[in-house]
Every structure is written in structure tokens, then in C-alpha cells.
Amino acid sequence: MKKLLCFLFALTLMLSSCIEIIDDLSMNLDGSGTFKYTVNLSASKVKVNSILALDSFNGKKVPKIDEIESKINQFRELLKNEKGIKSVQTEFNKIDFIAKISVDFSSLDELQTGIKSVLTQLDPSIKYTEDYTVWIAWDHKSLQRMIPKLVEERIKTETQSDQELLTTGSYTCISRLPKTIQNSSNPACKLNPSKTAAMLRINTWDLKLNPSLLEHTLTLSP
Template sequence: MKDDGSGHFNFVINFSQSKTKINSILKMQKINGYTIPSKDEIKKEASKIEALAQSTAGISNVKTNIDLTNYIFAIDLDFQKIGNLNTAFLKLKNSKKLDPSLSTDYFAFADKKFIRTQKIPIKSLYEKLEKSDKEVFQTAKYTSVYKFDSTIKSFSNKNAATSKSKKAIKLNGSIISLINGNEKIENTITLN
């Protein structure tokens, strides 16, 4: 994130440790009541997400990378202000016809303060899943990294760690711990 509030966003989902299982699943038509998409359908969905992000005001240089050998999916984009990123999430939510009450205001930036919130009721969403669907979260992990032009003065999430340069902060954790409320992704980062 640059001092003027613009920045670059990169989101990666890495299923490479499960690629053998995914290859088996992709040979099926349905599993646990879900229709299994073909690799072509996965590529088409990624193209739709890329087009949706590209059509959002203040978002540019959108690129998706779909690795269907190792099952690593990535989207990169630039934003003029952090609100543009929230708008892209809102458009994605609306396109997927998700619960309208789900908030997509994940990020804020003003007065040298960057805020990452967690407004999605992940525990209640998780509880609605079938037992077999919950299993995928047992070993899942997350990593978030925020980089800044300015140095970090303070941050609220005590599980996070800053880089030696104090211009980046990293948070690692377990998805199931996040779901159960034992870990948080919220962080308020104050810059110098």
C-alpha cells in the first residue's frame, strides 16, 4: 500500500498439497451434493472474476493465474484507493448471489492508519456445512502480508510480526482456529 492510499492486491489460493485428491474429484460428476466443474468451467469462472474486477472503477491491471496442474489460483490487481477493492468484493458477492447481509468492507485506510476487519460470520457459515465439507478446513492455513511505503509504528494483532525494515507485516494461522475464534485476522496498523 502506498502512502497515497493506492496499492497492489494479490490473492492466492494454493491447493497443491491436495492435488491428488482434487484430480480424483474432478473425474466425478458430483460429490457431497455439489456438481463438480470441469477444468474448462474453472477457467471460465476465473475469466468472469477477472472481468468483474477489471470493470470496477479504480481497479486496473487485473490478472488471474490458474494453474490446473498444481491447483494454485491467483489474482493480481492495482487499486487507486482501498475502497475500490471493497467495491470489487461487493460486486463479486452480488454476482454469486450471496447473503446480502454479508459485509464486504474488509479494508480501510485514512490518516496513516490501515484497518483489516473480519465482518463475515465465518463460524455460523461453517456450522451450516455438512461434516464432510468441514474436513477440508482442518489442515488449511492462511498467510496475509501487508507491505507499505512508510514504516509501521504500531499494530493491534499481537500474532502478527513486522519485517526487519518495519515496512511489512505478516500474519500466519490456521483456518480452523480462525473459524473457532481462537485467532483473528483483524489488524489496525498505524504508519509513521
């Protein structure tokens, strides 16, 4: 499992130039909501397929596509058992390499604790500190968002220097709220006409240079 996780990290790292991530959160008034996370590697499918055809890559064993699918399913089944988590759905497009997860949760704390718990079960050798798995904060008046530390660290260690390629990847953060948004702390954050949703899109190159670009707090109208 550890090898598989390492490989998947190495893979997403190598392809962060062409990776598209959508981090989509819908909140209800009572603090419950739906979280969707999408990773799209279709722009690099030749490269992903080439790696999958190998036995090992950068000294790590390359898993078979079925093994990756089975681990995604394992993640889903483990997450289902976590407190406050409902309706876990996963989807894996083996042709275009798009992985999606959708989760209903009772509270953001339970969502983040649940994800941390599953990651630890999948690889007990890694000890995740609090800041690794907390990237959303909600106090019914405002929603604070940032890049998950786990992803941030991976992007920072990216050594690829081809700026042109890196700018084609993106991280999109979408927040849908139960009340209108009064204020956004990040001017790059785009609000929809009804001011109930916000979207912030940063390319991989900028994010590598400055991970705080993704940080924003949305303050709700009283």
C-alpha cells in the first residue's frame, strides 16, 4: 500500500504540469454538506499510459490499473464507515484517467477527521498532523479555505522547471453557501451573480510559487 501511495504521489507530481483538480464544497445552514474532489489527468494520458506499461518507475513498483481502481474502491469503503459520512461515491475513468469522489457529511470536522482516518488506515506508517488534513474551516458566519497541506507540500517539491507546461495545470476551488456572500478576502475569487457561490482558479505554476494564492475567507451576509 505504501508503495502504491508513493507511486501515485510520484505520478501526480510528475504530471502536476497537466493535472486539473476541482475541489468543490456545498454547505448547508446546519454545517452539513457535500464535498466533491476531481482529479483529471486526461491531458497526460499518453504519459500515464507509458508509465503504467512499466514494471517500475523512479525505483518504485508501478501498480496495474486494476490495483489503482481497487485502492480507490477501498478508500470509498473505508470512508463509508467513518462517523458523519454518508453517500460516498467514487468514479474512475480508466481511459482518460479521471478520478472523482463525492461525499455527504454531517460536519466539516467529521469530513476532515474521516479522511485523515482513512489515509492512516491505508498507510499506518505515515503520521498525519492536524494541519495536513484540515484545509476548510466553517463557523456558520464564514468559510475559510486553503490548499490541503498534503497537496501543497507535493507541489513545492515539484522540480520541473518548464513554466509553459506548468501553467496549463489548474486547481479550482468552488464553494457553494446557504446564504449570500458578503465579502471575499481574495480579490481573485469570482462570485456568481446570486452571490451564493464562489470560484477560485489558480494554475499549477503560480501555486508552486505561492501556495497561499488559494487561501480565501468567504464572509456570509448576516
